Amino acid sequence: MTDVLRRGRAALAFSFFAQGVAFALLVTRIPAIQDRYGVSDGLLPLFLAAVPILAGVGSVCTEHLVKRVPPSRVLRWSQPVVLLALLGVGAGDQMVVLGASLAAFGLAVGALDASMNMLGVSLQRSYGRSIMLGFHAVYSLGGIAGASLAWVGAHWDLALLSLYLPVGAVLLPAALVASRWYVDGGGPEDKVPAAAAEGGNVAFKLLLPLCLVMCFAYIGDSTVSNWSAKYLQDVLGSSDQLSTVPYNVYMVTTLLGRSIGDFGVRRFGAAAVVRAGAVVAAVGFAVVAGAPGAWVGMLGFTLLGLGLCVLVPQTFAAAGRLFPGASDAAVARLNIFNYVGFLIGSPLVGALGDLWSYRGAMLVPMVLVLVTLVYARSFETEPDRYGDGHERPRTADVGRGSNGL
Numbered sequence: 001m002t003d004v005l006r007r008g009r010a011a012l013a014f015s016f017f018a019q020g021v022a023f024a025l026l027v028t029r030i031p032a033i034q035d036r037y038g039v040s041d042g043l044l045p046l047f048l049a050a051v052p053i054l055a056g057v058g059s060v061c062t063e064h065l066v067k068r069v070p071p072s073r074v075l076r077w078s079q080p081v082v083l084l085a086l087l088g089v090g091a092g093d094q095m096v097v098l099g100a101s102l103a104a105f106g107l108a109v110g111a112l113d114a115s116m117n118m119l120g121v122s123l124q125r126s127y128g129r130s131i132m133l134g135f136h137a138v139y140s141l142g143g144i145a146g147a148s149l150a151w152v153g154a155h156w157d158l159a160l161l162s163l164y165l166p167v168g169a170v171l172l173p174a175a176l177v178a179s180r181w182y183v184d185g186g187g188p189e190d191k192v193p194a195a196a197a198e199g200g201n202v203a204f205k206l207l208l209p210l211c212l213v214m215c216f217a218y219i220g221d222s223t224v225s226n227w228s229a230k231y232l233q234d235v236l237g238s239s240d241q242l243s244t245v246p247y248n249v250y251m252v253t254t255l256l257g258r259s260i261g262d263f264g265v266r267r268f269g270a271a272a273v274v275r276a277g278a279v280v281a282a283v284g285f286a287v288v289a290g291a292p293g294a295w296v297g298m299l300g301f302t303l304l305g306l307g308l309c310v311l312v313p314q315t316f317a318a319a320g321r322l323f324p325g326a327s328d329a330a331v332a333r334l335n336i337f338n339y340v341g342f343l344i345g346s347p348l349v350g351a352l353g354d355l356w357s358y359r360g361a362m363l364v365p366m367v368l369v370l371v372t373l374v375y376a377r378s379f380e381t382e383p384d385r386y387g388d389g390h391e392r393p394r395t396a397d398v399g400r401g402s403n404g405l
Helices: 002-027 030-037 044-065 071-091 095-127 132-154 160-181 201-233 243-269 270-290 295-309 311-322 328-357 363-379 396-400
Strands: none
Touching: 002 030, 002 071, 002 095, 002 132, 002 160, 002 311, 030 044, 030 095, 030 160, 044 071, 044 095, 044 270, 044 328, 071 095, 071 160, 071 396, 095 311, 132 160, 132 243, 160 396, 201 243, 201 270, 201 295, 201 311, 201 328, 201 363, 201 396, 243 295, 243 311, 270 295, 270 311, 270 363, 295 311, 311 328, 311 363
16 A cells, blocks of 8 residues: 555656646746737736636536546546647637637646645545645646746747647656556545535635635735736836746745645644744745845745745645545635635736835735734644544544534
8 A cells, every 4th residue: 555655646746747837838928829819918817817717617616526536537637638728729829729728728727726636635644644745846846847948938939839749748648647546535534424414604614714825825926926027127126137037936945845844744733834934925025025126025035935835735735634524625615715816816916006006015915924824723733642643633523513515
């Protein structure tokens, strides 16, 4: 069984990596996509908003789908659809092709994100120790690789299909091969108790703090993704070249933070790591808002990467602990707030920047991230009371009445 778990962990890590590459290749080449299809500046936000909206729909559908088929099967077929949709974006030249490809990408990404994290939560439960941050670290590594490939494509003025086709030719068969070793949860504690069908409203009240943390984390993440370059150049007076650096620094520090984060969780506990991450991220936003120049602003974005990187993986892991009998449904519902935060973050900062100031706008995600401290107890675990060396969720005993969704 140990070998099975190890192969399952490696296969799932590759899935996270491939998803990081694919998503980065899409979002970092948006200007080239806009030029290829002739999408106007007014129409572009509609296309971009459609992807996370449809991803939320895909996540909702996955919650119901996994009642009939295992999450591994959803992941096995959603990942190829994501990669093929990326190829569709690169191959087409008509608006209808772009719309259909982005629609397929969005729906499949929702199913992919939900099923990947479902398998990650169940694997962590089988391992009996924190490993979720490691999966998200590999996703960050994939994002860096994808962004680097996109830079190469832009530097050499490669056509989109010339960039996407080799990547798809490598990742698609590799993902199909790796999918043979996915491991679904199936232990006794994965069985949904009889009371799980009741008390759904109570269950959502328990899940709501994690949903808010997920949303706030992605508001912070989308702020960095969409506004770091503009902020450094327009507010802090950096050069055009230097303005491209903060996001790369953010991704690298995200990778570093997630690579060591599991050790911190094992040593200090998930709640302590989440509290520390929220404080570091809030300090990062404060430094960015008050920075006198570009290099101090860079320091702020570095702190943001180190702080925000732990919140999302630990939120998924906490959902798995909170609802050990219905973790797949919990993860699927929680995943929706990933896209809610992404949709809110960029327009929120832009509107506040135009109405007030961009420095002041950076204080809003700072306050939202600090709200995470209020909900940190949702991440706590109890010491082992079962004699098997595993941690148990603090709220597990609540489930005598309704610990399901």
